[in-house]
Amino acid sequence: MKAAVLGASGYTGMLLLRLLSSHKNIESLIAVSTTKTGETIESGDPGLFGNIPGRYIGIDELESAEPDVIFSALPHLASLPFYKGFIGKAVIIDLSADLRYETKEGFEKAYGTEHAAPEFIGKAVFGLSEWYRDKVKTHDLIANPGCYPTCTLLPLLPLLKEGIVEGDLTTTALSGISGAGKKAAINNLFVERSENCNAYNPGKKHRHQSEIQKELDYTGVKSNLLFTPHLVPLRRGMFVTTTAYHNGLNHEQLKNVYSEYYGKDPFIKINGSSIPETSHLWGSNRCDIGWEICDDRVLLFSAIDNLMKGASGQAIQNMNIRFGFDETTGLRTWGDL
Ligand SMILES: NC(=O)C1=CN([C@@H]2O[C@H](COP(=O)(O)OP(=O)(O)OC[C@H]3O[C@@H](n4cnc5c(N)ncnc54)[C@H](OP(=O)(O)O)[C@@H]3O)[C@@H](O)[C@H]2O)C=CC1
Numbered sequence: 538m539k540a541a542v543l544g545a546s547g548y549t550g551m552l553l554l555r556l557l558s559s560h561k562n563i564e565s566l567i568a569v570s571t572t573k574t575g576e577t578i579e580s581g582d583p584g585l586f587g588n589i590p591g592r593y594i595g596i597d598e599l600e601s602a603e604p605d606v607i608f609s610a611l612p613h614l615a616s617l618p619f620y621k622g623f624i625g626k627a628v629i630i631d632l633s634a635d636l637r638y639e640t641k642e643g644f645e646k647a648y649g650t651e652h653a654a655p656e657f658i659g660k661a662v663f664g665l666s667e668w669y670r671d672k673v674k675t676h677d678l679i680a681n682p683g684c685y686p687t688c689t690l691l692p693l694l695p696l697l698k699e700g701i702v703e704g705d706l707t708t709t710a711l712s713g714i715s716g717a718g719k720k721a722a723i724n725n726l727f728v729e730r731s732e733n734c735n736a737y738n739p740g741k742k743h744r745h746q747s748e749i750q751k752e753l754d755y756t757g758v759k760s761n762l763l764f765t766p767h768l769v770p771l772r773r774g775m776f777v778t779t780t781a782y783h784n785g786l787n788h789e790q791l792k793n794v795y796s797e798y799y800g801k802d803p804f805i806k807i808n809g810s811s812i813p814e815t816s817h818l819w820g821s822n823r824c825d826i827g828w829e830i831c832d833d834r835v836l837l838f839s840a841i842d843n844l845m846k847g848a849s850g851q852a853i854q855n856m857n858i859r860f861g862f863d864e865t866t867g868l869r870t871w872g873d874l
């Protein structure tokens with residue numbers, strides 16, 4: 538199969554190329570770049586050490602390359618103009634937020650800007666793999682979720698679905714700096730970020746509040762999320778703590794619920810009372826889930842690698858599901874030291 542990556546020199550694009558280069562079902566890899574067209578792929582990512590020969594091509598050359606699957610790792614609204622030419626010809630997996638909302642209003646409210654191609658809204662599946670696996674199998678447009686929504690939703694959804702948790706939910710989320718992408722920004726400089734930690738865009742000021750809330754609402758259970766993201770001085774990694782009120786719960790029941798929902802999922806590790814750590818899963822496509830019951834409240838802990846399960850890894854997982862490959866092909870369940 539032939540795979541193309543748009544935005545190939547950005548963080549998630551680079552990681553997609555690396556992962557796809559050792560994926561047994563990918564015979565040919567096309568790296569599309571706006572800033573590096575014509576340059577060798579290795580010059581854009583010296584870490585590859587010759588694993589992907591060839592050069593970056595421009596977007597105008599993509600159609601003649603005839604890809605079977607296109608990963609778009611471009612900023613929000615940048616890839617929509619290219620969609621039209623590939624509908625019906627290739628499966629598109631978009632890492633941006635362009636197609637994550639089912640309504641134009643939902644997107645525009647969260648992003649404060651007009652949607653560039655509303656005709657595609659509602660045509661994509663929200664690619665939270667463990668929840669929408671059956672729909673991913675049949676869709677040619679797959680909207681990969683954001684990293685915060687992936688890490689927050691995975692522990693919460695089973696509990697809402699079972700009616701164990703409802704009402705006010707408080708989520709504190711910590712992200713590594715690579716979550717902000719490779720673009721140059723003063724706030725992302727080493728001197729600004731090392732030995733430093735702060736919250737940003739609290740509550741509804743962050744666009745992921747509504748991306749998470751809409752998915753919680755689809756369970757049919759009423760909830761009210763208060764979401765606060767933080768930047769922490771890690772290169773990669775995300776840790777989320779959600780506090781929720783429960784209506785009578787013990788450790789064993791919680792363990793049974795998670796086992797029922799995720800027991801067969803290769804990338805979910807049910808930690809129980811052992812609190813997850815980002816360093817345990819770095820480089821893997823895992824989400825580790827732990828918890829602590831405190832009287833009438835439960836603390837849910839979850840950790841992912843923002844560039845893997847939060848972006849490129851989940852995108853490959855979705856490709857595997859869509860094309861009927863083993864879900865773990867080209868991905869790891871173990872973390873690096
Ligand atoms: N970083 C993360 O943890 C996560 C990111 N995402 C989403 O994935 C997408 C890619 O993110 P990420 O790889 O981190 O971003 P980067 O900023 O690292 O890379 C984006 C790449 O897109 C290309 N590009 C094309 N047009 C533009 C433009 N107008 N402005 C800036 N870049 C442009 C550039 O590559 P080139 O010149 O090669 O075309 C650039 O390197 C985004 O939509 C992001 O929201 C989703 C989940 C997690």
Ligand SMILES: CC(=O)N[C@@H](CCC(=O)OP(=O)(O)O)C(=O)O
Nearest residue numbers: 632634683684685712713716717
């Ligand atoms: C640290 C940091 O800046 N994180 C990004 C989220 C990255 C991500 O997953 O989100 P999208 O795919 O929706 O861009 C932010 O807060 O906007």
